[in-house]
Amino acid sequence: MIDPKLIRENIDLVKESLGKRGDAFVNLAKLTDIEGQRRKLIQESERMKSEKNALSNEIAKLKKAGADAAGQIEHLRTIGKDIEEMERRVKAVEKEWEDMTLVIPNIPHDTVPVGTGEEDNTVAKVWGEKPQFDFDPLAHWDIGEKLDILDFKRAAKITGSRFTLYKSYGALLERALINFMLDLHTGEHGYTEVLPPFMVNRETMTGTGQLPKFEEELFKLDGLDYFLIPTAEVPVTNIYADEILREDDLPLKYVAYTPCFRKEAGAHGKDTRGLTRQHQFNKVELVKFTAPETSYDELEGLLLDAEDVLKRLNIHYRVSLLCTGDLGFSSAKTYDIEVWLPGQNIYREISSCSNFENFQARRAKIRYRKQGGKTDFVHTLNGSGLAIGRTVMAVMENYQAKDGGIVVPEALRPYMRGITKIPAAS
């Protein structure tokens, strides 16, 4: 949620930022109007309550003194009725206000390039080089089926489209990457590992911004108001919902492995082959809670921590800075890490690292106590570190050998029983 003060005091900034996102918010006038109404009604109702409290105290005193208070009691009775009516109006307006503010996206940071879509993103850095092959590199789905380590057909039989059955070295590679990343981030980057619930309630989903606007993207349990998480960001960021943290404890850094579940409702017919876009995929996620002053430095650090995974695997990638038009709903600034996939001849997003500033903290009520005792909202950040399925693709396509096998990146060997190569099909 953006700061309500902005709506009141700087509606032009809100208008401008929404414009930059290409997300024209037609009813800003109405929102300003509701905000005015809301405050007017609150003031009026508080005035009435104040009167009620004074009268109530008076009655208490009279009663204590053994005096008669029938007149005051009668008066209070009528005030009470008026207050009830006023409360109804306050609640109605506050509901309306909340419904509107919860669907307003975050304000982009000043350093975010203005643009309308993917094509306006800028390349922030490039690491490594495209590998050269003396044969035509295959896409991972071909490699996977040839080696019988990825089985898309049977997964479709078991469940449906956009699921994968990993087999043998495929399953081992997936598991190795999870462990490799968790060990790297906990052991060398200072993150604390958590293993959160994979389904969460509606409030939690609202806290990080998935709800109320994106319910059609989520798998919901039948008969329960629980949802399967689309990313570990949701349960992990909400660890401190409704809490006040100590300034000395910041920044707090967590890493979590979870599966992620997404409907991919708007992606019919897109990326239908291979591991690219699945209803269920694994991810190791990094989450930080920071003081507002340091959050942009922490974003750069988070990005480096995520990049480090690919560096150690020695896989070429570039980092793009998303423009205003491509920025996610809750984010103020996002870097995407795009990994090189020689089998498909494309760069593909493998991590998304964002600073949400206090947008999520405000929704989830995550605060910290500053020097001097005042409380303020923390800044929340997160980034994939990395998406496992897409890393599997990257390893398979970048490390494929002429004979059809896959060389195991050195960093991964300790996690794969020491083997140096996934052997070619016999």
Place this chain on the structure above:
RNA sequence: GGAGGGAUGGCUGAGUGGCCGAAAGCGGCGGUCUUGAAAACCGUUGGGCGUUCACGCGCCCCGUGGGUUCGAAUCCUACUCCCUCCGCCA
């Protein structure tokens, strides 16, 4: 699934209808003392919202939502969560 008990401020824990936003202790912060620290003593110490240039003033919050009452942390009710015992179970 059955039976019972509970939910109060950072923590422990009083409070069963009328200055209770809430005793007390611990913790935290400030001070006295001390070369410094500890101890002791004194003081201070919840959050949110509205209003105000500010001091301040007002409203709301005792798990959550309803209800009773002139008045609710206290009574009723539904829900949620936690604990104990029994059953079942990876």
